Amino acid sequence: MRIKPFRDFNGYLREHFGCRVQKISIDAGLTCPNRDGSKGFGGCVYCNLRGSGTGASLQKQSIAEQIRQGKANLFRKYKARKFLAYFQSFSNTYAPLDVLAPMYHEALQDPQVVGLTIGTRPDCVPDPVLDHLQALSSRGNLVWLELGLQSAHDRTLQRINRGHDFAAFLDAAQRISSRNLPLCVHIILGLPGETAEDMLQTARILSRMDIQAVKIHLLYVIRGTELARWHRDGSYTCLTREEYSALAGRFISLLPPSVIIQRITGDPHPEELVAPLWALEKQKNFQSILDHMEAHHLHQGKFYTSAPSPAAGFVLPGAQRRQV
Numbered sequence: 402m403r404i405k406p407f408r409d410f411n412g413y414l415r416e417h418f419g420c421r422v423q424k425i426s427i428d429a430g431l432t433c434p435n436r437d438g439s440k441g442f443g444g445c446v447y448c449n450l451r452g453s454g455t456g457a458s459l460q461k462q463s464i465a466e467q468i469r470q471g472k473a474n475l476f477r478k479y480k481a482r483k484f485l486a487y488f489q490s491f492s493n494t495y496a497p498l499d500v501l502a503p504m505y506h507e508a509l510q511d512p513q514v515v516g517l518t519i520g521t522r523p524d525c526v527p528d529p530v531l532d533h534l535q536a537l538s539s540r541g542n543l544v545w546l547e548l549g550l551q552s553a554h555d556r557t558l559q560r561i562n563r564g565h566d567f568a569a570f571l572d573a574a575q576r577i578s579s580r581n582l583p584l585c586v587h588i589i590l591g592l593p594g595e596t597a598e599d600m601l602q603t604a605r606i607l608s609r610m611d612i613q614a615v616k617i618h619l620l621y622v623i624r625g626t627e628l629a630r631w632h633r634d635g636s637y638t639c640l641t642r643e644e645y646s647a648l649a650g651r652f653i654s655l656l657p658p659s660v661i662i663q664r665i666t667g668d669p670h671p672e673e674l675v676a677p678l679w680a681l682e683k684q685k686n687f688q689s690i691l692d693h694m695e696a697h698h699l700h701q702g703k704f705y706t707s708a709p710s711p712a713a714g715f716v717l718p719g720a721q722r723r724q725v
Contacts (some may be wrong), residue, residue, distance in 0.1 A: 405691070406618075406653070406691070406694045406695070406699060406700040406701060407662040407665075407701035408658060408659070408660065408661050408662060408701060409661070409662055409663075410614065410661050410662070410663040410664075413661050414466060417543070418483055418515060419485055420481075420482060421479055421480060421481045421482070421483075422481060422483045422484065422485060422515065423475040423479055423483075423484055423485070424469075424484070424486075424487040424518060425467065425468055425471030425472065425475065425484050425485070425486055425487060425514075426471065426487050426489045426490075426526060427457075427464055427467050427468070427486050427487060427488045427489060427508065428457040428489070428490045428583065429464065429488055429504050431483050431490070431491045431492060431493055431495055431496055432491050432492070433466065433491045433492045433495060433522070433525075434495060434514065434522070434524065434525060434564065435522075435562065435563070435564040436491075438695060439463070440524070440564035440565070441564050442626065443562065444562070445551075445561050445562055445563055445564075446560075446561045446562050446593075446626060446627040446628045446631070447561065447589075447620060447621075447622070447623070447626055447627075447628045448539070448626065449623055449624065449625040449626050449673065450625065450652055456689045458591070460464055461621075461672070463507070464486070464504055464507045464508050465507055465508075465510065465511070466486070468486060468511050468514060469511075471484070472484060472511075472513060477618075478547065482513060483514075483515050483518065484513055484514050484515065485514070485515065485516050485543065485545075486508035486509070486514050486516075486517050486518070487517075487518040487520070488504070488505075488508075488517065488518065488519050488520055489520050490520075491522050492521045492522045492525045492633075493519050493520055493525050494519060494521040494525050494527070494530045495521065495522070495525040496706065498529050498530055498533060501530060501663040502533055505517055505519075505533075505534075505537065508592050509537070509542060510590045515535075515542065515543055516542045516543030516544055516545070517537065517542065517545070518544075518545040518547060518585075519534065519544070519545065519547065520547040520549070520587075521547070521548065521549070521702060522548065522549055522564075523548050523549075523565055523569040523570040523573040523574075524564070524565040524569045524573070525552065526546070526548075526573045526576065526577065528535070528576065528685065531576060531577065531580055531582070532580070532677070534546070534580075534582060535580040535581070535582060538580075538581070538582060544582055544583075545582070545583050545584070545585055545613075545614075546577050546582055546583070546585070547582050547584075547585040547586075547587060547616070548570060548573060548574070548577075548584065548585070548586055548587065548709060549587045549604075550567075550570050550586050550587060550588055551563065551587065551588055551589045551705060552588065552589065552592055552595065552599070552600075552603055553567050553570075553590065553602065553603040553607070554567070554599055554602070555567055556594070557592050557593075557594060557595055557599070560592075560593055560594055561592060561593065564589065572696070574586075574610060574611070574612065578611045582614045583613040583614065583661055584611075584613055584614070585612070585613065585614035585615065586607060586612050586614070586615050586616070586618055586662075587615075587616045587618060588600075588603055588604075588607070588615065588616070588618070588652075589618045589619070589620045590617060590618070590619060590620065590640065590645060590648045590649060590652070591619060591620035591639065591640040591644075591648075592604060592620055593628075593631065593636075593637050595667045597648060600648055600652065601651060601652060601655060603650075603652075604651075604652045604655035605655055607656065607660075608655055608657055608660075608705055612660060613659075613660065613661060614661035614662070615656060615660055615661075615662060615663065616663045616664040617649050617652060617653070617662070617664060617665050618664070618666075618667045619637050619640065619645050619666065619667050619677075619680055619686075620639070620640070621639070621667060621669050621675075621676065621677060621680040622637070622639065622674070622675040622676045622677075623669060623670070623673040623674055623675060624673050624674075625673075627673050632675060632676055639676050639677040640677070641677070642677075642679050642685075642686060642689055643689075645686070645689075645690075646686070646690045646692070646693040647693055648688040649665050649690045649693075650690055650693045650694040651698045651699065651704075652696070653665070653699070653700075653701050653703070654694075654699045654701065654703040654705075655703045655704045655705060656701055656702065656705060657701075657702055657705045658701055658702035658705070659697055660701075662701065665687065665690055666680075666683050666686045666687055666690075667680060668683065670672050691697065704721065
């Protein structure tokens, strides 16, 4: 069996629980301050009305029902017997605690659910919610926070209409760390205006922080978004598979060996995807990253250092600091 050149999440969960553990995606019907007018309207330029959700909340499915269906599907596919309830769509700490707490508790009522994974934004993690999640963790539940950072560069965050700056992320990360809650950071490769060096600088910044995991996503274009309009008029060009594989491999090599790599590819809904079409080929994309890392003798932590990285000045294959 081929040994992965990074620390993966499945391996971590097996170490922790001694068996296969799978995430069940939960759509809790929440929203986002970048959509409801608190910070803005329309959301980030790459996000549509679905917000990475399953649509289950629109079908009036309870959290318990979503878990029952998810368990059945994941047992058939992976023979998994333990699960994490993954509150995925939109911002899952963006509501009053008396709304959120019953949702979290409903998910944990299932004896096979061993913990929660809460996807949210850096500007949506008030202390009372973090205190509640800390209390759930202290009772033996595995509780992860997943913060969508996307980029450590404020100019990029402004360009993609993110609605928060990097300082908001630093503040949220510190408060999460102070409660001993594990933190996974989402970043996106291929954001408009970012060079390869910009993206790798995000990796260097994260490598010096108290984080426990990273999810690396490809920026793909989906229907009904501002990014789709930019792609249509030619002002945005997607990364090629070769470029993405090179960036993802080098990004991983800059991270410390202790950080868990939870994801290195995305899962666009086929009916929504505009470009690049190769984003649908998950296994092929995963293999492409592994092949690139092997061919260039890369592994997680290879370029990790507290000093300026030798990866500085990295150039994408076939491009001179390609602007995207």
